[in-house]
Amino acid sequence: MLNCLHVSASRWHLSHHHRRKTGFVLPLALGTSVVLLLGSASMHSLALHGRLRARIDVQQHQRRDQLRSAAMAFAAQAAAPGQDCLLAWGASHWDGLNRICPKADLKALRAGQVGETRWRLLDWQPNGEQAQLQVVLVSSGSAAQLLLRRRDTGFQLRQGLQILPAVDVAKTSPDEVAL
Amino acid sequence: MTLAEVLVAGVIVSSSCCASLQVWSQTVQTTQAARDLVQTGELLELQWMLSRRWLAAVEVRCPVDSFALEVDLDEALPLEAGISRRLVMDHSLEGVWLTLEHNATGLLRRQLFTAAGSGWCRSSRETES
Numbered sequence: 001m002l003n004c005l006h007v008s009a010s011r012w013h014l015s016h017h018h019r020r021k022t023g024f025v026l027p028l029a030l031g032t033s034v035v036l037l038l039g040s041a042s043m044h045s046l047a048l049h050g051r052l053r054a055r056i057d058v059q060q061h062q063r064r065d066q067l068r069s070a071a072m073a074f075a076a077q078a079a080a081p082g083q084d085c086l087l088a089w090g091a092s093h094w095d096g097l098n099r100i101c102p103k104a105d106l107k108a109l110r111a112g113q114v115g116e117t118r119w120r121l122l123d124w125q126p127n128g129e130q131a132q133l134q135v136v137l138v139s140s141g142s143a144a145q146l147l148l149r150r151r152d153t154g155f156q157l158r159q160g161l162q163i164l165p166a167v168d169v170a171k172t173s174p175d176e177v178a179l
Numbered sequence: 180m181t182l183a184e185v186l187v188a189g190v191i192v193s194s195s196c197c198a199s200l201q202v203w204s205q206t207v208q209t210t211q212a213a214r215d216l217v218q219t220g221e222l223l224e225l226q227w228m229l230s231r232r233w234l235a236a237v238e239v240r241c242p243v244d245s246f247a248l249e250v251d252l253d254e255a256l257p258l259e260a261g262i263s264r265r266l267v268m269d270h271s272l273e274g275v276w277l278t279l280e281h282n283a284t285g286l287l288r289r290q291l292f293t294a295a296g297s298g299w300c301r302s303s304r305e306t307e308s
Binding site for chain 1: 185
């Protein structure tokens with residue numbers, strides 16, 4: 001009886017050892033494959049992320065150019081005869097100045113087109129010899145704040161531009177989008 | 180360890196090696212493209228800043244002559260190879276469009292400079308008055 005138990009135990013041990021010995025190649029191969037594929041996939045995703053970041057940088061530069069173009073267009077409209085009357089006041093007062101400033105072109109100051117891009121005025125705040133301008137691009141909702149300096153020829157843009165949070169132009173003025 | 184097991188393991192490892200190599204080759208291409216884009220962007224940005232500063236500092240008389248301005252700009256700031264620059268008149272807003280383009284990639288920078296926004300025409304006004 002004891003011998004019988006001993007023999008069966010030895011057989012079980014041998015078969016278990018044999019199973020363990022035959023099973024190590026496939027898990028090793030699978031493990032190696034997983035490491036290889038995961039490693040290369042993660043490096044590829046890093047490379048894609050780098051390219052995306054480079055593209056975003058380029059687009060940001062181009063958006064800044066568009067915003068500065070819009071500000072330049074505003075400055076050109078602001079230099080037209082009669083506009084000084086409005087520009088001495090903040091944009092929130094303009095609606096009530098129609099009678100005092102009959103020669104001023106309110107529409108030209110509030111919105112316009114520069115190249116293929118439509119822009120809209122968000123705010124205008126004069127402050128002595130300087131003024132603060134906020135414009136938004138209708139197509140993208142990108143907005144920026146710029147400083148201008150009063151000259152005898154009108155308002156000149158100063159260096160620098162502060163990007164503002166994107167504006168939902170459709171919500172603020174649906175008529176403008178429809179144009 | 181049986182022959183079948185070794186064969187299956189070999190197929191798995193070789194397939195994953197092949198796939199991994201392809202992904203690595205794409206990774207190298209993507210990294211190179213990103214590096215090229217960054218370098219081109221930096222090169223264009225440098226030329227852009229120089230051109231903008233020149234335009235901000237120059238005395239321009241009105242009416243603005245974009246051709247004369249472009250000749251002066253090219254003399255003052257010769258461009259690096261592979262980049263083209265144009266100054267095109269915008270009559271409706273009395274200004275010029277400055278365009279810088281990287282010829283190989285088509286990367287573009289473009290901005291309007293109006294006489295009023297750039298502080299040009301001061302000398303002409305003074306002369307008139």
